[in-house]
Amino acid sequence: MSTTHFINREVLTLEQLDFILKNKLQLALSTQSRKDTEGCYQFLHQKLKNSNQTFYGINTGFGSLCNVRISNDQIEQLQQNLVRSHACGVGDEVPHNIVKIMLLLKIQSLSYGHSGVRVETIERLIQLYNDDALPTVYQLGSLGASGDLAPLAHLSLPLIGEGTVFYKNEKIPTPQYLTEKGLDPLTLQAKEGLALLNGTQFSAAYCVWILSETQRLAAQANLNAALSIDAFDCKLEPFDERLTQVRPHLGAHKVATTIRNILRGSEVAAQIKTAVQDPYAFRCIPQVHGASMDAIRHIAQVCETEINSITDNPTIFPESDAILSGGNFHAQPLALALDYLAIALSELGSISERRTFQLLSGQRGLPVYLTENGGIESGMMIAQYTAASIASQNKQLATPASVDSIVSSNGQEDHVSMAANAATKCYRIVENLERLLAIEFMVAAQALSFRRPLKSSVQIETILLDYRKIVPVLRGDKILSEDIFKTIGYLKELTFNNKL
Numbered sequence: 001m002s003t004t005h006f007i008n009r010e011v012l013t014l015e016q017l018d019f020i021l022k023n024k025l026q027l028a029l030s031t032q033s034r035k036d037t038e039g040c041y042q043f044l045h046q047k048l049k050n051s052n053q054t055f056y057g058i059n060t061g062f063g064s065l066c067n068v069r070i071s072n073d074q075i076e077q078l079q080q081n082l083v084r085s086h087a088c089g090v091g092d093e094v095p096h097n098i099v100k101i102m103l104l105l106k107i108q109s110l111s112y113g114h115s116g117v118r119v120e121t122i123e124r125l126i127q128l129y130n131d132d133a134l135p136t137v138y139q140l141g142s143l144g145a146s147g148d149l150a151p152l153a154h155l156s157l158p159l160i161g162e163g164t165v166f167y168k169n170e171k172i173p174t175p176q177y178l179t180e181k182g183l184d185p186l187t188l189q190a191k192e193g194l195a196l197l198n199g200t201q202f203s204a205a206y207c208v209w210i211l212s213e214t215q216r217l218a219a220q221a222n223l224n225a226a227l228s229i230d231a232f233d234c235k236l237e238p239f240d241e242r243l244t245q246v247r248p249h250l251g252a253h254k255v256a257t258t259i260r261n262i263l264r265g266s267e268v269a270a271q272i273k274t275a276v277q278d279p280y281a282f283r284c285i286p287q288v289h290g291a292s293m294d295a296i297r298h299i300a301q302v303c304e305t306e307i308n309s310i311t312d313n314p315t316i317f318p319e320s321d322a323i324l325s326g327g328n329f330h331a332q333p334l335a336l337a338l339d340y341l342a343i344a345l346s347e348l349g350s351i352s353e354r355r356t357f358q359l360l361s362g363q364r365g366l367p368v369y370l371t372e373n374g375g376i377e378s379g380m381m382i383a384q385y386t387a388a389s390i391a392s393q394n395k396q397l398a399t400p401a402s403v404d405s406i407v408s409s410n411g412q413e414d415h416v417s418m419a420a421n422a423a424t425k426c427y428r429i430v431e432n433l434e435r436l437l438a439i440e441f442m443v444a445a446q447a448l449s450f451r452r453p454l455k456s457s458v459q460i461e462t463i464l465l466d467y468r469k470i471v472p473v474l475r476g477d478k479i480l481s482e483d484i485f486k487t488i489g490y491l492k493e494l495t496f497n498n499k500l
Contacts, residue, residue, distance in 0.1 A: 002025070003025055003026055004025060004026045004027070004028050005020050005025040005026070005027055005028070006027075006028050006029070006030040006033075007027060007028070007029050007030060007033050007107060007108060007111045007126075008030040008032055008033055008111075009032060009033070009036075009112065011304075011308050012108060012304075012307060012308055013304060014208065014211060014212070014300055014303065014304055014307075017101075017104070017208060017307065018212050020104070021097075021100065021101065021104075026130045027104065027107060027126045027129050027130060028126065029111060029119065029122060029123065029126070033111040033112075033113070034119055035113075036111070036112060036113025037110070037111060037113050037115075037117065037118070037119050037122060038118075038119055039113060039318055040113040040114060040115065040116050040117075040316050040318050041116055041117065041118055041119075043116075043316065043318035044058075044116040044190060044191060044316055044323070045189075045190065047323065048072065048075075048190060054069055055314060055323050055325075056313070056314055056325045057082075057191065057194040057198075057313070057314065058075070058116075058190050058191045058194070058314070058323075059071075059072070059075060059078075059190070061078075075189070075190045076187055076188060076189055076190070078193070079188035079189065079190065079191070079192050079193030079194065080160055080187070080188055080193065081193075082153075082193035082194060082197060083153050083156050083157060083159075083160055083162075083188065083193045083196065083197065084153075084157075084160075084162070085153075086149045086150055086152075086153035086197055087150065087153040087154050087157055087162075087163065088141055088150050088153070089137065089138030089139070089140060089141035089142075089150040089151055089153070089154050090138050090140050090141060091138050091139040091140035091141075092138070092139050093136060093137065093138060093139070094137040094138065094139055094151065094202075096134050096166055097209060098205050098206055098209055098427075099134045099135060099137050099155070099166075099205075100129065100132075100134060101205035101208050101209060102137070102151070102152075102155055102201045102202060102205040103125055103128060103129040103134075103135075103155065104129060105201040105204055105205055105208070105307055106125060106152070106155065106196070106199060106201045107122055107125050107126055107129065108307065108308075109199055109201065109309070109310055109311060109312065110122050110125075110195060110196075110312075112310055113318070114310045114315050114316050114317065115191070115195040115310065115312050115315075115316065116190065116191040116192070116195060116316050117191065117192045117195050117196075118189065118192070120186070121159065121186060121188070121192055121196075124159050124183075124186055125159070127181070127183075128158060128165070131167065131181070132167070133158070133165040133166070133167040133177050134165060134166045134167070135154055135155045135156075135157060135158050135163055135164070135165050135166075135174075136154060136163060136164045136165065136166065136171065137151050137154040137155055137202075138150070138151065138154060139151075139420075139424050140424075141420075142202055142203070142419075142420035143406070143408060143413075143416035143417070143418060143420070144200070144203055144330075144331035144332075144334070144335055144416055144417035144418050144419030144420045144421070144422070145327075145329065145330045145331060145332075145413060145415070145416035145417050146198065146313075146329055146330075146408075146409070146413055146416075147197055147198035147199045147200065147311065147312065147313075147329040147331075148199065148200060148201060148202030148203055148331070148419075148420055149197050149198075151202040151420070152196060152197045152198075152199060152201060152202060153196075153197050155196075155201075155202075156193070156196040156197065157174065158174040158177070158178075159185070159186045159188070159196070160185050160186060160187075160188065161174055161175055161178060161184075161185025161186075162174055162185075165177050191316075194312065194313070195312045196312075197312075198311065198312035198313050198329045199311040199312050199329060200306060200311045200329065200331040200334055200419065201311075202420055202423070203331050203334045203335070203338065203419040203420050203422070203423045204303065204306050204307055204334060206338070206423035206424065206426065206427055207299070207303045207306070207334060207337065207338055207341075207423060207426075208303060208307065209427070210338075210341065210423075210426055210427060210430050211296070211299065211300055211303055211341075213430050213434075214296055214341075214345065214430070216492075217345070217348070217430070217433055217434060217437060218289075218292070218293060218296065218348070220437050220441075220491055221289055221292075221348045221352065221437060222255060222258045222259065222262070222289060223262060223441075223460075223463075224352060224355070224437055224440045224441050224444065225255075225259060225282075225285045225289065225355070226258075226259050226262035226263050226457075226460065227441065227444040227445065227448065227456070227460055228282065228355045228359060228440060228444040228447075229259070229263065229269070229282055229285075230263065230266055230268040230269055230448060230451065230456045230457075230460065231359055231366075231443075231444040231445075231447035231448040231451070232278070232282060232355070232358060232359055232363075232364055232366075232447065233268065233271075233273065233275075233364045233365070233451070234273075234275075234278040234282045234283075235273050235275070235277075235278060235283075236259075236260065236263065236269050238256075238278070238282075238283045238284070238285070238286065239256040239259045239260050239285075239286060240256075241253075241256065241257070241260075243256070243286075244256050244286060249287075249290055249291070249294060250290075250293075250294060250297075251286075251289070251290030251291055251292070251293035251294035251297070252286040252287055252289075252290030252291070253286075253290070254290065254293060255285060255286045255289045255290045255293060256285075256286040256290075259285065259286070262457060262459055262460065263456070263457050263460070264457055264459075265457050265458055266455070266456045266457040266460070267454040267455045267456070268448075268451050268454045268455070268456050269456075269457075271454065275364070279354070279358055280354075281351050281354035281355045281357075281358060282355065282358070284351075285351070288347060288348075288351050289348065289351070291344070291347070292344040292345065292347055292348050295340055295341065295343075295344035296341065296344060298337075298340070299337045299338075299340060299341045299344075302333055302334070302337040303334070303337065305333075306333060306334055309328065310328060311328045311329050311331075312328070312329060313325060313326060313327070313328060313329050314326070315328060330416075330417055331417040331419030331420075332402065332417040332419070334417070334419040334422070334423070335401065335402035335417035335418055335419035335422050336402050338401075338402075338419060338422035338423050338425075338426050339398075339400040339401060339402045339422050339426075341426055342397060342398045342400075342422065342425055342426040342429050343398045345394075345426070345429050345430060345433050346391075346394040346395055346397070346398040346429055346433075348433060348437075349390065349391050349394050349429070349432060349433045349436040349437070350391050350394070350395070352387070352391075352433075352436045352437055352439075352440045353384070353387040353388060353390075353391040353436055353439075353440070355440055355444070356383065356384050356387050356439055356440045356443050356444075357384050357387075357388075359440075359443050359444060359447045360379075360380055360381065360383070360384050360443060365450070366447055366450055367379075367450065369381040370443065370446045370447055370450070370474070371474070371477075373476075377476060377477045378477060379474065379477070380442075380443055380446060380474065380480065382480065383439050383442065383443055383480055383484070384439075384443075386439060386484075387436055387439045387440070390432045390435055390436050390439075391432075391436060393432060394429050394432050394433070394436075397425045397426075397428055397429050397432075398425075398429065400422070401418040401419070401421040401422040401425060402417060402418055402419070402422055404418050404421075405417075405418065434488060434491075434492075435484070435488065437491065438484055438487040438488040438491055439484060439487075441467075441487055441491060442471065442480075442483055442484060442487045445464055445467060445468075445471075446473065446474050448460075448464070449473045463494065466490075466494075467487075467490055470486050470487075470489075470490050471483050471486050471487055471490070
C-alpha cells in the first residue's frame with residue numbers, strides 16, 4: 001500500500017479522506033497541482049505588474065477597508081499584517097485531530113490553481129501536516145463568513161514563524177520547530193495571506209470529523225435499539241418490510257432491515273407477546289432513526305461538495321483572464337447542514353434516553369431499576385437521571401446557530417453564517433450521544449439478564465459475552481460512572497473493529 005496521497009483535482013470523497021487520516025498517509029502535490037498552482041501565481045503577478053486595477057485584498061485593505069489602495073511595495077507587508085491581526089481566537093484549543101483535517105482541507109483547496117499562492121506556501125502546509133506539527137487554533141472567533149478568519153489565521157501563523165505548534169507531544173514556539181527542521185519563516189506574497197485566511201476549512205474540518213464519528217454512532221444506535229427491543233420484550237411487527245414499503249423513506253427501510261438482521265434467531269423475539277403495542281421509543285425506531293440516517297446522508301453530500309471547493313476570495317481564473325470577487329467563503333451551506341446534523345444526532349440521543357427510561361420503569365416483568373433488592377438498593381436508577389441531563393443539554397445545543405447573524409466589519413459584512421458555532425456545538429452533541437448510547441447499552445444489557453434462560457440473537461449474545469468480561473452483570477449497588485466509562489471504551493473498540 002502506498003504511504004503517500006498525492007493532492008490532485010480528482011474528487012476527494014469522505015471515505016478517501018477518512019482512509020488518508022486513519023492510515024496516516026503523507027501528503028504530496030501531484031505534478032498537475034504544481035503546474036496549476038504555479039500558472040495561477042504567474043498570472044496574478046503579471047496582472048499586478050501590468051495593470052493599475054485594484055483587486056480586493058491583493059492591493060486593497062480588507063473588509064470595510066476595501067477602498068484603501070495599497071502600493072505595490074506594501075503588498076507583502078499587507079499579507080503578513082493580515083495573518084497577525086486576524087489571529088484573534090480565544091476559548092478552548094481545537095482538538096489536534098480537527099487541526100490535522102483543517103490543514104489537509106486548506107492544502108486541497110489551495111492546490112486547484114485558483115488562489116494565486118506559491119507552490120512553496122502549499123508545501124510548507126504539507127510539511128506541517130506530514131510532520132504532525134499542528135498549529136494551536138482556538139475554537140472561538142469565526143463568524144463563518146469572509147471565511148473562518150480567526151481560526152485559519154492561527155493555523156497560518158507558523159508559516160510566518162509565529163504562534164505555537166504541537167510537535168512531538170508538546171506545545172512549542174514555532175521558531176523552535178523551524179530551527180529543528182532547518183526552515184526559515186515565509187514572507188507572504190500578494191494574495192497569499194488572504195488565500196490562507198479566507199475559506200471554510202475550520203467548519204468543514206469539524207463536519208468531516210463529526211460525519212466520520214456519526215457512521216460509528218449510527219451503527220451503535222441501531223445495535224442498541226435491537227438489544228433494547230429484546231430487553232423490553234417488544235414485538236418485531238413494526239420492523240416488517242411491508243410497512244417501510246408503503247412509506248418508502250430509505251432511512252426507515254434500512255433501519256428496519258438492520259434491526260431484523262441483528263435479531264434474527266432471537267428466542268426472546270420469538271416468544272409470544274402479551275402487550276398489544278410497544279411505546280414509541282421502540283415501535284418508531286425505523287421512523288426516528290431512519291430520519292436521522294437520511295439527514296446524515298444529505299449532510300455528507302453537502303460536506304463532500306465543500307471539501308472539493310475553492311472557498312477563498314477573490315478567485316483567480318487564468319484561463320479566462322479574470323479575477324472575480326464573490327462570496328464563496330460564506331459558510332451558509334455548512335451552517336445549515338451542521339445545524340441539521342445537530343438536530344438529527346440529538347434525536348438519536350433523545351429516543352435512546354426514552355428507551356433507557358422504559359427499561360428501568362419496572363414494566364414487562366423487569367424489576368424496577370433493574371435490581372432484585374429495590375429499596376435497599378437503587379440499582380440503575382440514576383443512570384437515567386444522567387441520560388436525561390445529557391439529552392436535555394443536547395436539545396439546548398441543537399438550537400440552530402445559522403439563524404443568527406451579527407453585523408461585522410463596520411457594516412460591510414452584514415450577514416454571516418455562524419457555521420463555526422454550529423460546528424463546535426455539533427461536536428459536543430457527538431460526544432454526548434456517545435455517552436447516551438453507552439448508558440442505554442449498559443442498561444439494556446442488564447435488563448436482558450432478567451430474560452434468562454431465553455437468549456437473544458447470536459450476534460447480540462456474542463457481543464454481550466465479550467462485554468461481560470469488562471462490565472459484569474450488576475449485583476448490588478456500585479459506582480456506575482466506572483461502568484459507563486468502561487462501556488464507552490468497549491463500544492468504541494467494538495465499532496472500530498467493524499464488528500457491527
